[in-house]
Amino acid sequence: MEEASPPLRCFSESHSSELFSDDGVQTVTSREQRKVERSIQEVYSVYQQIHTSSQPTLLREQHYHYLKKGLRHLSDAYECLDASRPWLCYWILHSLELLEEPVPAAVASDVCQFLARCQSPTGGFSGGPCQHAHLAPTYAAVNALCILGTEEAYKVINREKLLDFLYSVKQPDGSFVMHVGGEVDVRSAYCAASVASLTNIITPTLFDGTHNWILSCQNWEGGLGGVPGLEAHGGYTFCGTAALVILGKEHMLDLKTLLRWVTSRQMRFEGGFQGRCNKLVDGCYSFWQAGLLPLLHRALFKEGDSTLSVSSWMFERKALQEYILLCCQNPGGGLLDKPGKSRDFYHTCYCLSGLSIAQHFGNKDLHNELILGRDENRLLNVFIFLPSRHQLIQFTTSAQRRSPKRLNISTGCLFQFRQNLHQVQWTSH
Amino acid sequence: TSNKTRYLSHSSLFLDRKEWADLEPVPQDDGPNPVVKIAYSEKFTDVFDMFRALLQNDEKSERAFALTTEAIDLNAANYTVWHYRRVLLQALDKDLREEMKYITAIIEDQPKNYQVWHHRRMVVEWLNDPSEELQFVAEILSQDAKNYHAWQHRQWVMQEYKLWDGELEYVEELLEEDVRNNSAWNQRHFVINHTSGYSDSSILDREVQYTLKQIKKAPHNESAWNYLNGILQDGGLSSFPGLLEQVTELQDTCSSPYLTAFLVDLYEDALETNSSSYDQQEMFNKALELCKFLAEEKDTIRREYWNYVSRSLQNTYGSGDPVSASSDPPPPPSSSQLPDMEPSDP
Numbered sequence: 010m011e012e013a014s015p016p017l018r019c020f021s022e023s024h025s026s027e028l029f030s031d032d033g034v035q036t037v038t039s040r041e042q043r044k045v046e047r048s049i050q051e052v053y054s055v056y057q058q059i060h061t062s063s064q065p066t067l068l069r070e071q072h073y074h075y076l077k078k079g080l081r082h083l084s085d086a087y088e089c090l091d092a093s094r095p096w097l098c099y100w101i102l103h104s105l106e107l108l109e110e111p112v113p114a115a116v117a118s119d120v121c122q123f124l125a126r127c128q129s130p131t132g133g134f135s136g137g138p139c140q141h142a143h144l145a146p147t148y149a150a151v152n153a154l155c156i157l158g159t160e161e162a163y164k165v166i167n168r169e170k171l172l173d174f175l176y177s178v179k180q181p182d183g184s185f186v187m188h189v190g191g192e193v194d195v196r197s198a199y200c201a202a203s204v205a206s207l208t209n210i211i212t213p214t215l216f217d218g219t220h221n222w223i224l225s226c227q228n229w230e231g232g233l234g235g236v237p238g239l240e241a242h243g244g245y246t247f248c249g250t251a252a253l254v255i256l257g258k259e260h261m262l263d264l265k266t267l268l269r270w271v272t273s274r275q276m277r278f279e280g281g282f283q284g285r286c287n288k289l290v291d292g293c294y295s296f297w298q299a300g301l302l303p304l305l306h307r308a309l310f311k312e313g314d315s316t317l318s319v320s321s322w323m324f325e326r327k328a329l330q331e332y333i334l335l336c337c338q339n340p341g342g343g344l345l346d347k348p349g350k351s352r353d354f355y356h357t358c359y360c361l362s363g364l365s366i367a368q369h370f371g372n373k374d375l376h377n378e379l380i381l382g383r384d385e386n387r388l389l390n391v392f393i394f395l396p397s398r399h400q401l402i403q404f405t406t407s408a409q410r411r412s413p414k415r416l417n418i419s420t421g422c423l424f425q426f427r428q429n430l431h432q433v434q435w436t437s438h
Numbered sequence: 439t440s441n442k443t444r445y446l447s448h449s450s451l452f453l454d455r456k457e458w459a460d461l462e463p464v465p466q467d468d469g470p471n472p473v474v475k476i477a478y479s480e481k482f483t484d485v486f487d488m489f490r491a492l493l494q495n496d497e498k499s500e501r502a503f504a505l506t507t508e509a510i511d512l513n514a515a516n517y518t519v520w521h522y523r524r525v526l527l528q529a530l531d532k533d534l535r536e537e538m539k540y541i542t543a544i545i546e547d548q549p550k551n552y553q554v555w556h557h558r559r560m561v562v563e564w565l566n567d568p569s570e571e572l573q574f575v576a577e578i579l580s581q582d583a584k585n586y587h588a589w590q591h592r593q594w595v596m597q598e599y600k601l602w603d604g605e606l607e608y609v610e611e612l613l614e615e616d617v618r619n620n621s622a623w624n625q626r627h628f629v630i631n632h633t634s635g636y637s638d639s640s641i642l643d644r645e646v647q648y649t650l651k652q653i654k655k656a657p658h659n660e661s662a663w664n665y666l667n668g669i670l671q672d673g674g675l676s677s678f679p680g681l682l683e684q685v686t687e688l689q690d691t692c693s694s695p696y697l698t699a700f701l702v703d704l705y706e707d708a709l710e711t712n713s714s715s716y717d718q719q720e721m722f723n724k725a726l727e728l729c730k731f732l733a734e735e736k737d738t739i740r741r742e743y744w745n746y747v748s749r750s751l752q753n754t755y756g757s758g759d760p761v762s763a764s765s766d767p768p769p770p771p772s773s774s775q776l777p778d779m780e781p782s783d784p
Contacts, residue, residue, distance in 0.1 A: 027739070030658040030694070037583065038618035080473055087476045091486075092516040097474040119471040126469055138467045139490055140518040190521050192556040194590075229627050229668030235586070238593050238631075240624040242586065266671070272743040273660070280739070286620040287661050288584065316749035318763045323742040 017065070017381075018328050019053050019280065019335070027277040038287050045289050046278050048348045052336050065334035065382035067364070068342065072357065073110050075342030076101050079354055080116065092136030095127055095149035100358035102156045107361045107388045117157045124150045125165045131177070132170030142174050143188040148200035151207055172210045175201050183218025184236075194235040195226050199248035202255040220258040223249045230286065231266030241270055243284040243297040250304055259308045268309075271301045272323055279336070280328030281347075282363075291346045292337040292356050295363020299324055303366065320377045326367040330381035333364050364388055451484040452508075457501065463487035464494055482512050493522065498529040507540075514544065520553045524560060534565050542574060549578050555587045559594060568599040576608070583612060584621045593628060605629045617652050620661045627668065636669055642678075645669055650684060657692035663700055675700075676708035676716065695737040702728045702747065709755050722755050 018024065028046055031039040080101045083090075090097060098120055105112060112120075126138040127150060133142030134150035151171075154162040178186045178197065185197035198219055205211045226233040226249050232241025233249040250267070253259040274282045274294070282294035302322035310317055337344045337360045343352030344360035369390035370377040380387050452458045465487055468475060478486075485508045492502045506523040509516060527537060541558045548554060562568055575592040578585055596602060606629050612622040634641050646669070652662045670678055682704055688697060705725035708716040726748055733744035749763060 032656040032658050034617070034656045036616035036618050038616055081475060083474060083476045085477045085479050085482070088478060088482055088513055089515060091476060091478075091482075091513050092518065094474050094476075101474070115471075116473070119469070120473050122469050122471070123473045126467060135518070136516070139464075139493065140516070141521060143517060187552075188517055188521075190524065191517060192552060192559075228624070229671070230624070230664055234624075235590060236593075238597075238628050239590055240586070240621050268743070272740050273664075275739050277737070277739040285584075286664060287618045287659075288620070314750075316746060316753045316763065318742060318746065320763070321742055323746055325739045325741065328739060 017331055017335075018325075019331050020057060024278070029278065041289060042287075045347060049279050049336060052348050056335055065331065065386070067334060067382070067386040067388075068338055068340065069108060069385065071340065071342035072104070072338075072344070072361075073108060073342070075339075075352070076104050076108075076110075076354075076357065080105075080120075092140060092143075093146060093149075094137045095124060095134055095146040095153060096136075097354055098124065099149040099153040099156075100354040102153050104354070104358050104361050106156055107365055107391070109389050112157065114159075117159060118161060120153065120157060121159070121161045121165050124154060128165065128167060128170075129174070130170075132167065132172070132174030141188055143191070144178060144185065144197045144200035145187060147171070147174070148203055151204040155207060166208055168208050168210050171204065171208060172212070172215075175205060175210075175215060179215070181218075183216075183220070183222035185219075195223060195233060195245045195249045195252070196235070198223055199252040202252040206255050216256055220253060220256050220261065223253055224258075224261055227262055227267065231263065231268075231270030233267075240285055243271075243274060243282065243294045246271065247297040247300055250301055254304055254308070259304070260312060262308075264305060264308055264312075267301075268305050268323070271298055271305070274298045275324050275328070276332075279332055279347075280325065281332035281336070282329070289347070290332070292333060292344060292363070293346065293359040295329055295333055295337075296359040296366065299329060299363050299366050319375060321370050321379075322366070324367075326370075326379050327381055329367040330364060330379075333360050333367075334382060334386070361388060362391075365391055451480070452488045452505070453484050458488065461488060461491045461495075461497075464490035466490070485509050485512055489519065489522075493518075498526060500530065502526055503530060503532065510544070514548050514551050515553060517553050520557055524557070527561075527564075534561055537561050538565070538570070545574075545578065549582065549585055550587065552587065555591050559591065562595070568595050568601065571595040572601060579612070583616060583619050586621075589621050589625065592625075596629075597632070602629060602633050606633075613652070617656055618659050618661055620664075623661045623665045627665070636672070642669065642673070646678065646681070650688075653688070654692060657688070657697065658694045660696055663694075663696035667700060667703055674707050674711055675704040676711060676713050695732060698728050698732055698736060702732070706747075706751065709751070718755075722751065725751055 029039060029042045031043070079097070083097070087097070102112065102120070124134065127134045127136070127140075127146065129135050129142035131142060133144070133147040135142050136146045151166060154165055175185075177189060178191075178201075180186060180193065184193045184195075185201050186193050187197050187200075202216065202219075205215060222237075223233070225237040226235070226239075226245065228234055228237075228239070228241055230241040232243070233246040234240055234242060235245045239245075246267070250259060250262065253262060273286070274284075275298070276283055276290045279290040281290040281292060282298035283290050284294050284297070299322070302324050306317060306322060333344070336348050337346070337356070339345055339352040341352075343354070344357045345352045346356055350356075364386075365388040368378060368380050368386075368388060370379070376390075378387070453463060463484070465483075485505065488505055489509050492505060503523065503526045506519050506526065509519040510523070513519075526532070527534070538558075538561055541554060541561060545551075545554045545558060562571060572592065572595065575588050575595070578588045579592075582588075596605065606626070609622050609626045609629060612619055613626075616622070630636060630641065630645070636642050636645070646666065649662055649666045649669075652659065653666070656662070667675070670681075675681065682701075685697065685700060685704070702725055705721045705728070707713075708721045709718060709725070712718065729744045729748040729751070733741045733748070737744065745763075
């Protein structure tokens with residue numbers, strides 16, 4: 010018999026007042042929005058009928074089996090991701106990490122060996138064996154290896170060659186192309202900054218001009234576009250902002266307009282986030298958008314802002330958790346964009362990441378938990394005061410209940426990684 | 439053997455074609471214990487085994503070019519294949535006009551793929567011919583008016599080849615169709631920024647009046663309000679003559695959380711610029727009142743944000759005690775508390 014629990018926001022009397030107002034002027038945008046709202050309403054009413062008390066549940070077992078299987082085998086539906094296999098490793102490993110499911114040593118070793126086969130002889134990682142190096146799979150591979158955190162994992166990365174690769178995609182204006190002969194957009198700066206800081210290969214010149222280029226991506230809306238001039242977009246805004254944080258230049262953004270833009274992206278009815286103004290909610294923006302709030306909180310704090318909340322990130326945490334738990338879970342495991350969409354590992358990763366952000370606020374000294382539903386819904390708290398994995402301050406109460414060694418191993422290895430590195434010889438790059 | 443013959447005569451695999459008999463396919467080396475192993479179809483394996491062979495030999499031939507077409511058809515996101523195709527286009531001196539037809543068809547079929555748009559851009563650059571581009575992008579936008587790649591390509595073409603004429607008219611057409619198309623509002627800003635700019639007061643007037651007109655048609659359209667805010671940032675919302683009056687007038691018929699938020703922005707600007715046109719105390723009180731109204735009633739999803747704005751205003755312009763969100767402000771993370779994980783500034 011389930012205990013009575015706090016009422017869900019989406020079941021409150023006044024919630025229907027949050028439905029989209031089309032002012033009697035219907036357009037494609039308003040029709041699409043109303044369609045989504047209707048499907049969400051349907052989910053809520055089904056949920057209310059089935060559950061006598063509202064205790065949303067994270068389907069841990071189901072997600073675990075989906076992830077465990079995917080780490081080994083994927084159907085031919087995944088042929089379209091044949092040039093993104095390190096991403097599959099990262100999405101799955103990070104999801105398992107958030108669920109606090111350990112990766113068996115043999116599996117971890119197999120992942121290392123696979124990613125080693127994805128490493129290019131000229132540096133960086135590619136989407137699969139024998140493909141060309143590309144910044145996105147490079148980000149995915151390096152971060153996946155850091156999740157594994159073993160000596161074997163760190164040893165896979167050829168740091169000197171990685172630096173060569175980063176220089177080979179660096180552009181005179183400070184930007185980076187995604188791969189040799191490829192396109193420029195702000196994702197590349199984030200991928201480069203992330204892997205360079207994780208592996209400690211940042212040279213005095215590597216990011217020359219990069220922060221200025223990223224800043225030029227902030228537009229009239231307050232968010233960032235993929236390249237200067239483009240519409241503000243959650244994915245690109247996260248990449249640009251996080252890259253600037255790694256480079257120590259986040260204060261150069263117009264933080265106020267950025268804050269206004271990102272907080273405005275949370276949907277009043279659905280509770281989840283949209284990627285762009287007047288577009289639809291999507292579970293993955295639970296991370297790309299909501300993940301900006303901890304970054305901005307820290308940035309404002311560093312500027313001496315004394316009016317920041319001491320208990321919450323500046324978004325509706327409960328509403329986001331409701332959206333993810335009620336609308337974004339596939340009963341057979343895996344998470345998704347919105348009701349009616351198929352599950353996939355990308356959405357699994359970023360819905361869970363967003364859920365973690367919504368559940369946990371603060372740092373070691375000031376930690377505030379808001380777990381919607383059962384306590385078992387709690388995910389690993391991966392603090393993103395700082396946006397790159399090596400700068401994460403891992404804090405987890407469950408890890409403390411288990412062997413304290415585990416906590417030490419994961420953070421300890423990261424320290425070791427930084428400390429045992431041979432200094433890269435700065436050449437004439 | 440007769441089974442094999444039957445199989446071969448029906449097989450479309452490259453493996454079985456005599457024109458490819460000299461090439462030994464190269465299987466993918468996933469290692470002894472693969473991870474994220476995709477259950478490729480027989481066709482997929484066949485094509486990519488051959489592709490790997492070609493790549494290994496750095497073969498530059500017509501058959502290699504034909505194979506890239508097959509490979510793209512199976513996975514248009516394989517950037518290695520696209521790169522190789524571009525190498526072949528140049529090495530074989532292929533007809534780039536034909537390639538334009540090809541890439542047009544591929545984009546129509548898969549308009550949300552990065553590689554296809556980048557490839558088109560390369561071909562346009564080689565031909566140095568943007569003459570079809572604006573029409574092509576308009577075609578794609580007619581199917582999805584917010585396709586990000588399409589807008590990116592459009593902006594690139596316009597900037598690279600200085601094709602600004604008629605774009606403002608195009609934007610207005612799109613806004614006529616869907617006044618909520620945020621991409622179109624962004625394009626409006628893009629065009630004006632790169633042509634007349636917003637410093638000319640007659641341009642700014644025109645834009646403000648245009649935007650207010652759109653707001654009146656659909657007061658709950660966030661894009662229009664954001665645009666109004668965006669274009670007035672530099673000059674300052676409170677400095678634009680008559681704006682406060684125009685917006686306040688809208689409150690009876692066109693109220694929305696966006697109108698209320700706009701007023702907060704305007705009052706805040708008046709306070710920031712210490713404008714003598716406004717009663718500072720009134721601005722302060724009204725701003726706080728509206729923040730509270732938004733946080734508690736009209737925009738509760740952004741409660742945390744509006745409460746923060748309220749506290750910030752009180753902290754900056756208030757006459758009372760310093761405001762914080764609790765009696766004890768959080769201690770700043772000192773270096774003794776955090777392990778040495780900060781990046782060193784480059």
